[in-house]
Amino acid sequence: MSEHESTYVPKTGVEKWLDTRLPIIRFGADYMSLPTPRNLNYWWTFGGILALCLMTQIVTGIVLAMHYTPHVDLAFASVERIMRDVNGGWLIRYVHANGASMFFIAVYLHMLRGLYYGSYKAPREMIWIIGCVIFFLMIATAFLGYVLPWGQMSFWGAEVITNLIGAIPVIGEPILIWLRGGPAIDNATLNRFFSLHYLLPFAILGCVVLHLWALHSAGQNNPVGILIPADRSKKDMLPFHPYFTLKDGFAIILFLLLFAIFVFYQPNALGHADNYIPANPLQTPAHIVPEWYMLPFYAILRAIPDKFGGVVAMFSAIGVLFVLPWLDTSKVRSMRYRPTMRTFFFIFLVVGVGLGWCGGQLPDAPVIPGLGGVVLLDGNLNSYLWLTRLFTAYYFLFFLVILPFVGLKETPLPIPATISEPVLTGADAMPAFAPASPEKKG
Amino acid sequence: MAETGVIPEGEGDPNRRDFIHIAAGAAAVGAGAMIAWPLINQMNPAADTLALASIEFDLTKVQEGQQVVIKWQGKPVFVRYRTPAELQRVIADDHASDLKQPQTDAERTKPGHEKYLVVVGSCTHLGCVPTFGAGDYGGWFCPCHGSHYDASGRIRKGPAPLNLVVPDYEFASDTRVKIG
Numbered sequence: 001m002s003e004h005e006s007t008y009v010p011k012t013g014v015e016k017w018l019d020t021r022l023p024i025i026r027f028g029a030d031y032m033s034l035p036t037p038r039n040l041n042y043w044w045t046f047g048g049i050l051a052l053c054l055m056t057q058i059v060t061g062i063v064l065a066m067h068y069t070p071h072v073d074l075a076f077a078s079v080e081r082i083m084r085d086v087n088g089g090w091l092i093r094y095v096h097a098n099g100a101s102m103f104f105i106a107v108y109l110h111m112l113r114g115l116y117y118g119s120y121k122a123p124r125e126m127i128w129i130i131g132c133v134i135f136f137l138m139i140a141t142a143f144l145g146y147v148l149p150w151g152q153m154s155f156w157g158a159e160v161i162t163n164l165i166g167a168i169p170v171i172g173e174p175i176l177i178w179l180r181g182g183p184a185i186d187n188a189t190l191n192r193f194f195s196l197h198y199l200l201p202f203a204i205l206g207c208v209v210l211h212l213w214a215l216h217s218a219g220q221n222n223p224v225g226i227l228i229p230a231d232r233s234k235k236d237m238l239p240f241h242p243y244f245t246l247k248d249g250f251a252i253i254l255f256l257l258l259f260a261i262f263v264f265y266q267p268n269a270l271g272h273a274d275n276y277i278p279a280n281p282l283q284t285p286a287h288i289v290p291e292w293y294m295l296p297f298y299a300i301l302r303a304i305p306d307k308f309g310g311v312v313a314m315f316s317a318i319g320v321l322f323v324l325p326w327l328d329t330s331k332v333r334s335m336r337y338r339p340t341m342r343t344f345f346f347i348f349l350v351v352g353v354g355l356g357w358c359g360g361q362l363p364d365a366p367v368i369p370g371l372g373g374v375v376l377l378d379g380n381l382n383s384y385l386w387l388t389r390l391f392t393a394y395y396f397l398f399f400l401v402i403l404p405f406v407g408l409k410e411t412p413l414p415i416p417a418t419i420s421e422p423v424l425t426g427a428d429a430m431p432a433f434a435p436a437s438p439e440k441k442g
Numbered sequence: 443m444a445e446t447g448v449i450p451e452g453e454g455d456p457n458r459r460d461f462i463h464i465a466a467g468a469a470a471v472g473a474g475a476m477i478a479w480p481l482i483n484q485m486n487p488a489a490d491t492l493a494l495a496s497i498e499f500d501l502t503k504v505q506e507g508q509q510v511v512i513k514w515q516g517k518p519v520f521v522r523y524r525t526p527a528e529l530q531r532v533i534a535d536d537h538a539s540d541l542k543q544p545q546t547d548a549e550r551t552k553p554g555h556e557k558y559l560v561v562v563g564s565c566t567h568l569g570c571v572p573t574f575g576a577g578d579y580g581g582w583f584c585p586c587h588g589s590h591y592d593a594s595g596r597i598r599k600g601p602a603p604l605n606l607v608v609p610d611y612e613f614a615s616d617t618r619v620k621i622g
Contacts, residue, residue: 063484085489088480 006030035237036244037222039419043117044220044244045251046110052252053103054208058201060096061145068148070194072187075150076278094267095259100142101270102259104293107135115324116345118333119221125325126214132321134207137200139318142291144197150190151275152285158185158193160288164301167308184281224419225334236419287362295359296352300395302363303388305378313392320399327399329407337413344402351394358388496622498614501558509574511563514621518563518571519609520582521619524593528580529557532594535579540598543605547594550608560611560619561595567602582606 008029010016019026067086069078082089111131114120120128147158162185166176181188219227228236238244262269270292274285290298300317304310320327335342363385366373373382380386416422456464497514499521504510509522524532529547536546551559563571570586577583578599579592589600596605611621 059481063481066485067488081488081490085491087483087486087488089484089488091480092484 004030004033004035007033031216032239032241032245034216034240035233036240037220037228037419038236038238038243039222039224039423040220040244040247041223042247042251043109043113043223045248046106046113048248049106049252049255050103050110051208052255053099053106054201054204056099057096057103058205060092060099061198061201063092064096065198068194070148070191072150072190072279075148075190079149091263094263098259098262098267098270100145101262101291101293102255103138104142106255107138108293111135111321112349114221115348116335116342117221117223118225118328118330118335120325121328121331121333122325123218124214124221127211127218128325129322130207130211130214132318134204134211135321136318137204137207139294139297141197141200141204142293144193144200146291147190147193148197149275150279152277152279153272153275153288155185155279155281156284156288157290158189162189164311164314167311169308221333222419223334223336224416224422225332225336226415226417226419228419232418232420289360292356292360295357296355297359299355299359299388300392302359303385303392317395320396324399324403328403329405330410330412332412332415337415338406338410339413340410341403341406344398344406347394348398351391351398355388355391355395358384358391363388496620498618498620501617501619504558506557511571512621514562514609519621520559520561520563520574520595520606522559522561522574522593524557524559528593531580532592532596535592535594535596538598542597542603545594545596545605550594550596550605552611552613555613555616558619559593559595560608560621561606562609563606565589565602566597566604566606567600572606 006026006029008026010019010025015025018024064082067078067082067089069075079093082093084090086092114128114131143157143161147154162176162179165179166172168175177183179189180186181192222228272289272291277285289295297314297317301310301314304313330338330341332338335345361384364379364383366380366382367384367387368382371382373380375381376386378385495515497512499510499512501521501523504521504523506523507525507528509520511518511520513519532547535541536548537544547556550561565572565584565586567584567587567589570584572582572584572589572591574582577590579590581590581592581595581598583590584600584602587601589602590598591602591606592598594605595608597603609621611619614620
């Protein structure tokens with residue numbers, strides 16, 4: 001399904017000349033005519049949305065860098081100048097800041113789609129692993145970018161996150177000093193964070209190229225999860241353009257509506273008010289939280305009573321995703337046909353959101369106010385500390401125990417031989433008199 | 443599907459699909475332009491830059507026969523207090539044949555304040571700052587490519603095409619000038 005025949009025929013003399021030297025138009029044309037499973041649903045549109053997010057961040061970021069000054073004395077003022085004096089600067093900065101959140105909304109949905117439909121299984125392991133690399137780079141880039149305005153949250157976020165590295169025994173402390181460029185977060189830190197924040201998006205872009213290359217080599221997964229047999233490709237596949245460009249385009253419009261609501265009506269809803277206070281190395285804000293998209297991992301960090309243990313748990317929560325293709329023992333890709341696993345998946349979904357919620361609360365606060373509760377070990381059972389620990393336990397159990405075990409024990413539902421079968425035999429089968437090729441109508 | 447509402451297509455007439463294509467294309471171009479505009483406009487001078495567009499200068503700081511160089515919008519501005527001898531010479535040259543851009547000295551100064559000359563101190567050739575008091579005409583000499591200006595800032599010899607530019611300015615009082 002990947003090696004589809006090129007249907008591009010160069011028409012003009014210039015195109016023919018170019019085609020034998022640099023077949024770039026052929027590359028684009030082949031991409032557009034790529035056979036795509038016709039049953040892709042809207043969960044498959046997040047790839048295009050993410051591409052748009054990356055381009056938005058790069059373009060607005062390059063523009064912001066024209067006005068931003070990476071110096072501890074000037075950074076905060078230069079950001080305020082962008083907001084007040086630069087033509088349209090407020091818009092560009094709000095798009096960039098909210099764009100990061102939008103990027104993470106899309107990437108989490110994209111990853112959950114992959115998890116639900118088994119898009120990480122053979123022969124698509126490399127697509128998934130490169131995707132995990134991109135996710136990790138996104139977290140790093142978002143963190144570095146959050147430091148740049150040099151507000152209170154920027155400064156103390158940088159303080160806390162770099163201290164995570166310092167928790168590593170023996171080598172942690174020297175690495176920490178090397179990373180910060182001094183004994184504390186200071187101008188040297190800000191300068192290198194700015195440099196890296198500019199660099200990493202292009203590393204992400206490179207990984208996206210690899211991600212797409214791997215995708216087009218292995219072929220797209222689909223909601224049924226079966227590999228489409230070669231003799232069915234005429235019936236079960238549609239060219240990428242116009243069918244999926246339009247579907248992606250419609251999803252992008254809906255996504256941009258949500259984006260616009262945040263940018264124009266709630267531009268600071270996803271941020272923290274304390275970041276409009278200039279960084280003060282002598283006073284920590286009362287309640288320090290990371291951006292919402294980091295909260296689940298922040299919660300896992302706090303769940304472990306040991307400093308280094310917490311860091312290991314947090315990085316393992318991301319690391320476990322890399323080996324996911326080998327943790328899932330089931331040969332069935334789509335959870336549509338795995339009812340037992342599907343239940344565990346939806347619990348995982350609730351747990352993931354729950355971890356995010358817990359990450360934003362004070363650990364000692366009671367989950368149910370007014371209820372006494374029992375003290376177990378180092379905390380009250382009726383506290384976010386123990387709720388977080390419960391969720392953290394499920395997070396790791398899901399990947400390390402449930403996925404391998406259920407795959408071996410469950411009985412999946414019968415899997416259709418083709419992607420058309422469930423449509424033609426199911427209750428929602430298309431009526432036979434529906435127009436066969438609506439694109440031919442005037 | 444009811445096809446009764448479909449108008450029969452004429453040969454080569456645009457049909458509804460063509461219309462959708464054109465409408466969608468036009469909407470895309472419009473949206474693209476709307477997105478591009480703030481990204482382009484941000485490179486224009488910002489509000490705080492524009493706020494520095496005009497400055498005031500106290501003329502008592504210039505001695506007769508001297509000039510003071512001040513920075514206005516990032517560029518040097520010469521404020522020159524000319525001696526009677528210099529004034530006499532530039533007025534005498536008002537209609538000299540070697541003027542590339544003929545202007546009288548009166549056209550380059552404010553009435554009643556002829557002794558003060560205010561010009562942007564960038565050579566009209568390639569932007570170097572001309573040297574005060576040097577050159578064949580007692581005005582300025584540009585060290586980069588050898589342009590000679592007289593004490594009215596008019597180009598007399600060398601590669602520069604135009605006279606030194608007189609910025610917009612006015613006298614706020616007899617001793618204060620507002621440039622810009």
